[in-house]
Amino acid sequence: MAGAAMPDADNVATSPAAVDSDPLRNLLAPSSLRGAKPNIVLIVTDDQTLESVQYMPYVQGQIDEGNLINFTRAEGNNPLCCPGRATILTGQVDTRTGVQNNAQAGNMRPAETVGPALQNVGYRTGIFGKLLNGYNGASGVWPGWDDFQALKPRNLYDQYNYEVLNNGVREAYGDAPEDYQVDVLTAKSLDFIDETPADQPLFLYVAPTATHTPFVAAPRHQGTYATTPVTLPDNWGEADVSDKPAWVQELPIRGEPGAVSVRRKQYEAALGVDDMVRSIDERLAATDRLGNTVLVFIGDNGLSQGSNRWTSKMCELRGCVAVPLVVRYPGQAGRTDMRLVSNIDIAPTFVDLAGTSLPVVADGISLVSALEDPTGSVKTHAGLLEHWPGGSEKGSYSASRYPTPGFYGIRTPRWRYVEVTNLAVPGLTEYELYDQRDDPGELVNLASDPAYAAIRADLQAQMYDLIRATGATPGVPQGSWRPRAPTGG
Numbered sequence: 001m002a003g004a005a006m007p008d009a010d011n012v013a014t015s016p017a018a019v020d021s022d023p024l025r026n027l028l029a030p031s032s033l034r035g036a037k038p039n040i041v042l043i044v045t046d047d048q049t050l051e052s053v054q055y056m057p058y059v060q061g062q063i064d065e066g067n068l069i070n071f072t073r074a075e076g077n078n079p080l081c082c083p084g085r086a087t088i089l090t091g092q093v094d095t096r097t098g099v100q101n102n103a104q105a106g107n108m109r110p111a112e113t114v115g116p117a118l119q120n121v122g123y124r125t126g127i128f129g130k131l132l133n134g135y136n137g138a139s140g141v142w143p144g145w146d147d148f149q150a151l152k153p154r155n156l157y158d159q160y161n162y163e164v165l166n167n168g169v170r171e172a173y174g175d176a177p178e179d180y181q182v183d184v185l186t187a188k189s190l191d192f193i194d195e196t197p198a199d200q201p202l203f204l205y206v207a208p209t210a211t212h213t214p215f216v217a218a219p220r221h222q223g224t225y226a227t228t229p230v231t232l233p234d235n236w237g238e239a240d241v242s243d244k245p246a247w248v249q250e251l252p253i254r255g256e257p258g259a260v261s262v263r264r265k266q267y268e269a270a271l272g273v274d275d276m277v278r279s280i281d282e283r284l285a286a287t288d289r290l291g292n293t294v295l296v297f298i299g300d301n302g303l304s305q306g307s308n309r310w311t312s313k314m315c316e317l318r319g320c321v322a323v324p325l326v327v328r329y330p331g332q333a334g335r336t337d338m339r340l341v342s343n344i345d346i347a348p349t350f351v352d353l354a355g356t357s358l359p360v361v362a363d364g365i366s367l368v369s370a371l372e373d374p375t376g377s378v379k380t381h382a383g384l385l386e387h388w389p390g391g392s393e394k395g396s397y398s399a400s401r402y403p404t405p406g407f408y409g410i411r412t413p414r415w416r417y418v419e420v421t422n423l424a425v426p427g428l429t430e431y432e433l434y435d436q437r438d439d440p441g442e443l444v445n446l447a448s449d450p451a452y453a454a455i456r457a458d459l460q461a462q463m464y465d466l467i468r469a470t471g472a473t474p475g476v477p478q479g480s481w482r483p484r485a486p487t488g489g
Helices: 051-055 057-064 081-090 114-119 181-195 256-286 343-354 450-469
Strands: 002-004 014-016 039-045 069-071 124-129 147-151 163-166 169-172 202-207 293-299 325-328 335-337 384-388 406-411 415-422 428-435
Touching: 039 081, 039 256, 039 343, 051 057, 051 256, 057 256, 057 325, 081 114, 081 343, 114 124, 114 202, 114 343, 124 181, 147 181, 181 202, 181 256, 202 256, 256 293, 293 343, 384 450, 406 450, 415 450, 428 450
Parallel strands: 039 202, 039 293, 069 335, 124 147, 124 202
Antiparallel strands: 014 335, 069 325, 147 163, 163 169, 293 325, 384 406, 406 415, 415 428
């Protein structure tokens, strides 16, 4: 079943949606929302793949009908949950937040997040769902949130038998159908909308976990995609990885039936999130807020699911770093937007809309000008800095935890360049260079080809400049890959 085409990676900045369902959109909206304090809704999904969005009937329908701006070149700074969420909340790269893996939630500085910044200029702020991996309530209710209902770690992904810290009070949920986590978070979000005064802007942050393994769908959705044909991408189970870093060369090729099954499960689990988006939109419309609400839907990190043989995240390749990002923006028709954007840009965009600033120096940029420019003439990033410090999701190098090597990388409109540090071989740095236009599946590593030496040198210089701009030092080893002990006799 291999052979699905990878997303297009040409150099066109934007293209219009097929249909604009609201021809009066631009006549009714202000010329710019910068500083206008629109309502803001942020939905952050967990480990959601790009391809799974097409199996969300409501969200995909909104894209097709010309109501959402679809950023097809959105990538995260660090390809893991906890660092990605810390970046979304602050606009800073992982080395600045101090949250570089899932064991470092304690390094987060809650007062430096976007919540207090928006609350300080009059927003009613609410957060519902997954906050950070490892958040257990010990740090209490974070400052800057009028309604703070964060999930605790117990059964975080199972959708049942979980706990919510409801403004400091523990709530326990069971295994009844009405306890399904996505539906509970939806109901809490709708209550928040209803309880916010009509003359006060709201900031709603909701973070369901259903699209994370074990991919538990709501009872009403189980079996929906059980027989849906799934075509695996061209780079699934890549046959020849001799040009890849050592850690990829050690990976086995997984079974095709399992790869299809896991995709179907995520598609079904995403249906509850799709219902959430629809319900939030309907409640915003019912309370006369929809026309003055910026809605952002983004994944916290990618999930490779067998692309280039890797099944998880925490890697330097597209499957790990690419995230879904769609935006409803009053006054703008939907479109496909191919400008480079990142999760570092979310918080700066929100404070720009609110006419305020973050309490810390952000590494991202406001996307307001780009969102209000359907022509693509407003530039975003020349390159995106990406990073993983190495190890497992909690920084372990135990073979049983499947650690991955540390890296720094840069994504430009045309190229992905990566330096992977492998301390298992002293002094060894492995290099990767992929043409995102002609080889979006990253099947051919061009780093050792002399014909691309100048391109590689230029990308390295750009990447090192970005690293220095974050206060870090380029060329410093970023962790190691420790080969697994041999098996068999």
